[in-house]
Amino acid sequence: MTLSAALSFDIKAVDVASNARRGTLQTGHGRVETPTFMAVGTRATVTGLTPADLADIGAQVVLGNTYHLMLRPGPELFRRVGGIHAFMGWSGPVLTDSGGYQIFSLAEDRTLSERGARFRSYTDQRMHMLSPERSIEMQTAIGSDIMMVLDVCVDSRSDEATLRDAMERTHRWAKRSLDARTNPAQALFAIVQGGVRRELRKESAGVLTAMPFDGFAIGGLAVGDARAEREDMTHFSAELLPRDRPRYLMGVGTPADLLEAIAAGVDMFDCILPTHLAWQGTAFTGTGRVRLTRGPNAQADVPLDAECTCSTCRLYSRAYLHHLFKCSEPLGPRLVSLHNLHHYHALMAEARRAIEAGTYAAFAKRKLEAIDRHEHSTKRFGADVAVAAS
Numbered sequence: 544m545t546l547s548a549a550l551s552f553d554i555k556a557v558d559v560a561s562n563a564r565r566g567t568l569q570t571g572h573g574r575v576e577t578p579t580f581m582a583v584g585t586r587a588t589v590t591g592l593t594p595a596d597l598a599d600i601g602a603q604v605v606l607g608n609t610y611h612l613m614l615r616p617g618p619e620l621f622r623r624v625g626g627i628h629a630f631m632g633w634s635g636p637v638l639t640d641s642g643g644y645q646i647f648s649l650a651e652d653r654t655l656s657e658r659g660a661r662f663r664s665y666t667d668q669r670m671h672m673l674s675p676e677r678s679i680e681m682q683t684a685i686g687s688d689i690m691m692v693l694d695v696c697v698d699s700r701s702d703e704a705t706l707r708d709a710m711e712r713t714h715r716w717a718k719r720s721l722d723a724r725t726n727p728a729q730a731l732f733a734i735v736q737g738g739v740r741r742e743l744r745k746e747s748a749g750v751l752t753a754m755p756f757d758g759f760a761i762g763g764l765a766v767g768d769a770r771a772e773r774e775d776m777t778h779f780s781a782e783l784l785p786r787d788r789p790r791y792l793m794g795v796g797t798p799a800d801l802l803e804a805i806a807a808g809v810d811m812f813d814c815i816l817p818t819h820l821a822w823q824g825t826a827f828t829g830t831g832r833v834r835l836t837r838g839p840n841a842q843a844d845v846p847l848d849a850e851c852t853c854s855t856c857r858l859y860s861r862a863y864l865h866h867l868f869k870c871s872e873p874l875g876p877r878l879v880s881l882h883n884l885h886h887y888h889a890l891m892a893e894a895r896r897a898i899e900a901g902t903y904a905a906f907a908k909r910k911l912e913a914i915d916r917h918e919h920s921t922k923r924f925g926a927d928v929a930v931a932a933s
């Protein structure tokens with residue numbers, strides 16, 4: 544269906560034995576096949592990779608961050624060059640996060656009020672105000688295809704009064720964000736809050752879905768919660784959202800997290816994990832995580848992942864990648880970033896095919912079992928890694 548001048552979303556198939564959906568999202572800068580993983584390009588770059596690299600690995604959407612881009616290079620630059628697409632040389636869709644999470648996690652000398660968040664800039668030490676209106680103004684200057692409302696992000700396991708206050712302010716800020724939108728060609732998504740409390744999540748979804756947003760995100764997870772709670776809240780929240788709008792789970796997670804959330808009916812994801820871990824020398828493979836800096840890899844004259852079709856796995860050995868990391872050569876993180884993002888995008892492509900074939904539930908079960916089998920501990924991927932956008 545057509546949601547606004549900015550976006551249309553069509554669901555092409557729904558899985559038989561789960562809530563997984565196969566959709567197409569049409570934006571002002573092209574089509575996005577869902578479920579999709581969005582590469583995190585916080586500062587108008589996916590660190591170390593060019594837009595051509597991103598296109599090669601099948602990336603469809605790049606995610607930028609309003610908080611960081613507001614502080615540097617600032618809105619005037621984006622207005623002058625005509626937006627982020629021209630600035631970074633990426634012609635595909637861009638989604639911008641509003642800065643709510645960064646205000647919560649990064650800002651120094653921060654004071655929160657009904658008006659917004661006042662904080663000190665890490666670039667020039669000056670005080671700035673990020674309000675719902677200011678966030679929309681900045682995202683308008685950036686020219687993203689999908690904007691996010693500024694939300695109030697707190698630890699998901701805070702006491703009920705804290706969670707309720709944050710949620711209710713998020714609702715008031717969502718309304719102010721809608722009122723502040725000036726460019727009908729840019730879509731706007733709301734963010735459901737409420738921590739790990741079902742009654743609050745239900746109330747939040749009820750209030751926000753009564754307003755004319757183009758899509759809905761599930762926010763505030765991967766901030767203090769454990770994996771089981773996160774999965775439960777994802778399933779619960781996704782079912783509260785309208786079937787005809789895209790659903791976006793923010794800041795989550797591992798390949799196993801994504802497989803679970805797709806089964807819950809989530810369409811869009813972002814996470815710093817594949818690029819963040821690449822810079823530490825850790826790769827995701829079909830047979831679990833590989834830490835390239837470990838000693839045995841020094842003599843491993845084999846591809847990083849024999850099943851993978853990415854350029855890193857086609858052209859280089861584990862021994863070479865190990866060597867690059869040992870010498871602190873920047874090519875090391877770059878090649879592993881390419882592989883890790885390829886791994887995530889290939890998983891999404893497989894998931895889309897499985898949903899089309901009506902076999903997603905069986906596909907996800909098989910994949911999750913393989914992930915579990917290759918991990919040494921009983922926990923998938925070794926830990927309840929809670930990583931959100933930085």
Ligand SMILES: [Zn+2]
Nearest residue numbers: 851853856882
């Ligand atoms: Zn690869």
